[in-house]
Amino acid sequence: MNFTTKLRMAGVAALLTSTLLSNAALAEGETIKIGVLHSLSGTMAISETTLKDTMLMLIEQQNAKGGILGKKLEAVVVDPASDWPLFAEKARELLTVDKVDVMFGCWTSVSRKSVLPVIEELNGLLFYPVQYEGEESSKNVFYTGAAPNQQAIPATDYFLEELGVQKFALLGTDYVYPRTTNKILEAYLKSKGIPESDIFINYTPFGHSDWSKIVADVVALGADGKKVGVISTINGDANIGFYKELAAAGISADDIPVVAFSVGEEELSGLDTSNLVGHLAAWNYFQSADAPANAEFIKEWKAFAGEKRVTNDPMEATYIGFNMWVKAVEKAGTTDVDAVSAAIIGETFPNLTGGTAEMLPNHHLSKPVLIGEIQADGQFDIVSQTEPVPGDAWTDFLPESKVLEADWKDLNCGMYNTDTKTCVQMKSNY
Amino acid sequence: MTGMIHDASSMNALLEVTSVSVSFDGFRAINNLSFQIGGHELRAIIGPNGAGKTTFMDIVTGKTRPDSGRVRFGEQSLDLLKLRESDIARAGIGRKFQRPTVFEAQSVFDNLLMALKKDRSPFAVLRHRTGAEDRTRIEEIAAEVGLAEQLHRRSGELSHGQKQWLEIGMLLAQDPKLLLVDEPAAGMTLGEREHTTDLLKAAARTRAVIVVEHDMEFVRRLDCQVTVLHEGSVLAEGSLDHVTANPDVIDVYLGR
Amino acid sequence: MVPLMLRHCLVLIATLVLLSPVKAQDSDLQMLLQANRAAIEKASRSTIEPVLDALVASKLPSVSSFLEKWREKEVWQRKDDGRFFFARPADGGQYMLIDIATGAEAGLADKSAIDQLKPNSGVRAVIASTLVEFQLSDPDPLRRTEALTALERDANESHLEPLRGAIESETDPALKARKIRLERLITIRFGSDAARRAEAIRSFAGDLGVDARGALNPLVATTPGFAEDLPAGVNVARMLTPGKSIDLDTAYGMLVDADKAPRVVSTEARKQALIAHMADGQVGGIPVASLDTQEARDRAYMALVADGRVPPLITLEMKQAEVARYRFYEAYAETDPTLTEAAEDTLSSISLQVGFNRFLDLVLDGLSLASIYFLAAIGLAITFGVMGVINMAHGEFIMIGAYTGYVVQQFIPNYTASILLALPLAFAVAFLAGVALERLVIRHLAHRPLETLLATFGISIALQQIAKNIFGTQARPLTSPAWLDGAWVLNDVVSISYIRIAIFVLALVFLVLLLFILNRTRLGLEVRAVTQNPRMASSMGINPDRINMLTFGLGSGIAGIAGVAIGLFAKVTSELGSGYIVQSFMTVVVGGVGNIWGTLAGASMIGSLQKAIEFFNPSNTLAAQTYMIIFIIVFIQFRPKGIIALKGRAAGD
């Protein structure tokens, strides 16, 4: 190409352009392209790499089954490097340069918020596999992780009813998910008759390691004779220091139980759990779930990624999301975003824990909520499993959100005010 | 008190240092030193190593703050101890360091340009345009110090002696009332020394010049009043012949 | 408590009635369980109590052992007939079932044919509390301890008498003391004799235990109330003056809640009222289109009020008038004033003690944090302070140390041995890495400190990524030996974990060791010589290159050891070190460069100050860190050379 040759002479920038150009030319191939938008470097790589591997495994399996609609699947893996603006940049690149048909990705809310305007503008499709704070429903996103009512609220109920907790310490890493979740929980607890003075809230930075004072503060909460429980939205590495300090302080789960929303098998593999036995986590999936589909999934995962690897909730969410998308594409006979989006609502797929997940009109799943106690081997002992709970995009426990509803089937609106009967906005406010 | 010899100019001294002391980590570098110099005078300061010559200059130029004493300068009797280095320099005291310190990355012209007596505030400098007047002045000074040919060379490329001259040139460009010169002749060839002596003598016609020097030959050539420092105080003052005849001085230089 | 007892009796009767249809060969226990099968299968704290009461009331001998096994999750249920068994694993993935009453083997079963009962911790706590009466006088001291632990967590009125009965016969003095203390605690909460309760209350004066405060605080808990005249029998804690000790709005709200005053019309309610009374494009004579200011809306609403179509607004005066008709007070839930008075007295004596001890605890926390900062920064103090080298890869040496510890643990499963080996090994590995860095990079950048900063930053990102490539992105476990588990507990307020103590000791050891090396050894002498005057030193036969290499290795090696220590109490990831680098630099700079004492001072100041800020702002640790850094920035302005300033080359002149 003469044109390209000229460009090459213009230097590095042009060289890059030409690469992009040639890629763009190839994009109309015979494969269905799947964008994988997970950080492979930076702070979030710790969690997100696993999901990238899960996607690669699922795609490989689907190809072994013959692909979809007679076409092979091709993964386009990019690395947004835990850099939030880079998520938007990479998403745009995936949609316009690589021309992917669907994207699976993001972990943190801020990365999703970064990507949202881009996919809404370009009418892309994103499956988001992580539990999050809710308060969002985009036409172009399917949320296969838990909304607060599928994780935080049932866990709090468990605390109130099963453990008789009367005083709550809400400990979180200082970012959006804990903040919003705690705000919802605060409102929920007050509605359950817990006075404000019995709710202690603390926020720590990412990767916090100096927990002794906070643990001491929590212990001191017990001084008015009420049973104290900790609801932890502590993220990532910081958990390790927290649990170590908890164990060192000799606090057993029977004294002060901790229920965590961000601690799964993967996080526990980073520490010695013998002192943490009995503390809790709430998820929609545990590796220990006793179901044939799960056993099969774990076997395949270990064969793909290695014997020592564990499975976790976001992996199941990815798995369900991927399979639902496959079914929807087959049903629609095309990968066209609007057709697939319409086809996927009401679609069902078996959970790994038994039962069936259903995609709701608000782009969330209905899934059972599981509560597990940590065991000495780093796995969870499931002590409670609910019937499938429909994910709620807008929580019922905050006055502003109570009146809001998302429905992409009939109302065709992600933020519908049931009081005024108006669609507040078509596109998300990020 | 030593240093009882006063010449006529001391009545209206340009620089008046009174009972200054300073110590570093217990070592008394300057010990109750008093010193005066008039408006148009050439003065040499000699003394063995560690006599406090450089510290004395540091105090006058504001680099070191004395523990006690007074330093007054100029007609308004400015209290130098209250001023910062740059203010002191602007008040009219120029200093040449022992090792030539010119801005080696920049040209001779630029070095002189920076030294030229002008408004030194950042915004004035930002607006500065180098006019014909400035060029003429710089060329004059360059000619005076013998660097007319070198004006557009990088000063880092100059020989050692040329750097010394450039530095003297920079002092002249500042047009100070008082010049402090630290060992100007160090490392110079004989011819260069003569030229330097002439420069300093010429400079002292319109301003006060204090030369710190080791080299007795050079001091003799300067042909001026001499102050001998020892252990941070003035040991003797007067003509070179006078002080070299002083038994104390002989003792210090030759004795121990 | 009477209705509860009644309920229990009813359950028991119901169970007995249900007994007959169960198969004849079943033991009484099995029958009883089958009768309550649903409640046991889906055990919940709120529903399990009647079942437990029935079991206890049955007085069957095997009840206590069944409860214990149940609590330990050792009870299984056969799926086909729902019968309960104990089980132990047998060959071929099968389980040997054991009869719950006789302990006899009852045949093999496939794992898929049986379900394990997994009572959650709430249920387990209830079971434990039920077990208390069986265990209080058990000959096995372990069981007695268990019972006491259960009582400490959750006791009720019914435990008081058995506990009192079990004190006399107790032989173990420690357990006896625990029982006596518990007896007093439970007396405070459930005792029936006021004098005895008051005595128990007073006996806890100055006691720091959380349990003591836990028993006393409920006694002095108050609820606000109001009345036209103070009713008799209310134990008033204090009177409330509306507008002063109680908010006027809160007070008025109490009246509204009790239907004693009309509800305040909120802005939103007024808006709804306007919408409801819209007619012909206007409300109250004002066109709807012009209702786009609050002021216009208020006018429209007042017009509606004038027409009597909406409730009037409640003005401040009206609120005040209403509130003035009542007296507001805070009342104790406990009606006996002698008890509340005793509790208040005791608590005030405790709170003074608690305050002091909390301060002590804060000091310990501060010391601990300081020792961690010190360990992290001390290596830097050597390389930066003594050599003037800015090593941005210092954090990565810490990381190298931590990963070394992790690798050692992969080969040596004994945690004590592996830590003891890991410490010198981490030093050695980091030392070598440091020497390599010094020889390959830093030596060539002598006297260009800002450029060493950039080059070592490059090394830092490369090392981090290499660690990621080798060890993966997941955090790796670095487990401390069992003897470092737990905490040194002075009382319920002051405690510090053994790991932190170990780190503190390690920091002290290094302080002494380094002071020794620098001040008393040949190497130290040479280091100081090179620091002060390299040219002179080399003319005296000291090889400055060698000294720089060793110094740098020493600093890096110590960072490696710090890595093991930090890994023990936090986490091992590739980003472990980068979290400490800025803090370490600040520690060194604040303390004063080139001086180990300075680093100590810097670490102490930063550590204790951070804890102090956290103390005043306990809900936001992030803010504490922010203020800390701002403080450091300001501090440096006033002491640019740090707390302990040095002169000479190291001071950066």
Added chain:
Amino acid sequence: MERSFLIRQPSVLVFLGLLALFTIGATVLSDGYGLGLMSTSFVKILGKTLCLCLVAIAMDLVWGYCGILSLGHFAFFGLGGYMIGMWLMWARTKDIVIASMATAELPATAGEIREAIGTQIFGVVGGSRIPAIWAFADSLAIQLILVLLVPGLLALVFGWLAFRSRVTGVYLSILTQAMTLALSLYLFQNDSGLRGNNGLSGLQNIPGLTDLSQSVISIWFLWASALALALGYLGTAWVVSGKFGHVIRAIRDDEARIRFLGYSVEAYKLVVFVLSALIAAVAGALYYPQAGIINPAEVAPIASIYLAVWVAIGGRGRIYGAVIGAALVSLLSSWFTGGQAPDIPLGFYTVRWVDWWQVLLGLGFVLVTLYAPRGIGGMFDRLFRKDVS
């Protein structure tokens, strides 16, 4: 600015010419205005790269020319972004709110609109009260002034404190790093009123221009960034070419000596520091609408260290060096993280660029500092036998 200045600085003309060519070329190739051969995402990358070049120039001014190694310049860059981001979010949300309230029974009051905006913007971080710092968010003009004022004031106060007490060299570097760390920690708190970790997002949607496609807007921003870069380059070149430039280089080379010439080093440093902070702020204000989101991680210390590294790689003390360094490293990063670089199978191990590119980058820094202390710009100079100080 007179003719003689440009004649004495031929490199400035060359650079401006190349920049114009580049911008026109990109426009011609773009989706929005041209042949459609260059994707919008790439145009955005180019636009952002220009902004990074501009902040690199600011860094070069303060470090390369004046010798102050600031490791906190992204604080100013980020603050510039935040200030413009506040208006972008506010105005966009206001449009949405007014549109959704248009159908309500009663016309909305100003208070209701404010409240609804608050809920929309802060609902996501669990709040609805509008923090005081958003007082002027409604006014583009004021926020534009704040783009300069806030970072400028921070630089002024910080610089005044630091230079007055003569904190220099490495100490100053660490202090500037602490400054940006404190800022990022502060912004991380939800209580900061700037939406905590989520930051300000959706900034690419320009209020009032919602009908325009991003392919067009991206070109506008490319031009705006190019213009800003051109002005920044020109301005910086002018500043450093005159007597002021000589003085600040003299400060870099020998601070004490220039002091004895009567120059107040502190005042000069402060002027340079603030000036460079202002340039950085402008760059940030142009960068983030293209990036779409700004959050506290952007002002974390590491970003500023990278900035120093770009300048070092490009060659400090030469303005084009800063531009080369910033453009090269950021475009390379973008390429390597894009998954476009092919993996290298070695049989026993597959070298994947996502895994190894950071290692290469790091070692690259080391090699450049060791063997090419004048950076790529220095090699340029040698090529053209030019003697640059």
